[in-house]
Amino acid sequence: MFDAIDRKICALLQENARASSTEVAQAVSLSVSAANERIRRLSTNGAIRGWHAALSPELFGADLCAFVLIDMDFEGESDAVAALTARDEVQELHHISGPHSYLMKLRLADTRALQSFLSDVVKPLPAVSRTESIITLDTAKETPAIALKEIPDA
Incomplete structure (x- = not known):
């Protein structure tokens, strides 16, 4: 279902949803296009449900x-x-x-x-x-x- 790279991407984005594609790609040792494809798939399959700002x-x-x-x-x-x-x-x-x-x-x-x-x-x-x-x-x-x-x- 989710491999170690998917979990690492989710952990990174959960901590900082504003991380750039380049930052995500570097963190998981993928190309920017491969990282973007994984993020798109994680969003499409419902693993990532949305992008939100945490307000005070x-x-x-x-x-x-x-x-x-x-x-x-x-x-x-x-x-x-x-x-x-x-x-x-x-x-x-x-x-x-x-x-x-x-x-x-x-x-x-x-x-x-x-x-x-x-x-x-x-x-x-x-x-x-x-x-x-x-x-x-x-x-x-x-x-x-x-x-x-x-x-x-x-």
């Missing part, structure tokens, strides 16, 4: 990071999920196991914005039966990167 939340008025555990009834669940995933404040929404239905990660200005979001957006959804909010005090690590463990070549 505090510089954009999103100082508060909150996690919300949501209990939902099956009736209306898909509509509630669609409504929540459409919101820019929702960074992540995970269907989870255990006593709760979903875990949602939000970035908002402050606790007042969290209260408004819960009152105006989340709790009015018919499927939502209960929420529990957890507010972060500090973030020691936050990354979209995945660990690229060594796996045998396919």
Whole structure:
């Protein structure tokens, strides 16, 4: 599926998506055209899902990071999920196991914005039966990167 060169390209681009074709090619000992072909293939097959800039939340008025555990009834669940995933404040929404239905990660200005979001957006959804909010005090690590463990070549 992915060989060692593919994994090395993915690791490099995950660390620095702005790496030039020449930098990628040199790092994996390929020609620029061969490296570009691999990057194109990795993008086409879904291994690379997109190219994003990592922004500083505090510089954009999103100082508060909150996690919300949501209990939902099956009736209306898909509509509630669609409504929540459409919101820019929702960074992540995970269907989870255990006593709760979903875990949602939000970035908002402050606790007042969290209260408004819960009152105006989340709790009015018919499927939502209960929420529990957890507010972060500090973030020691936050990354979209995945660990690229060594796996045998396919």
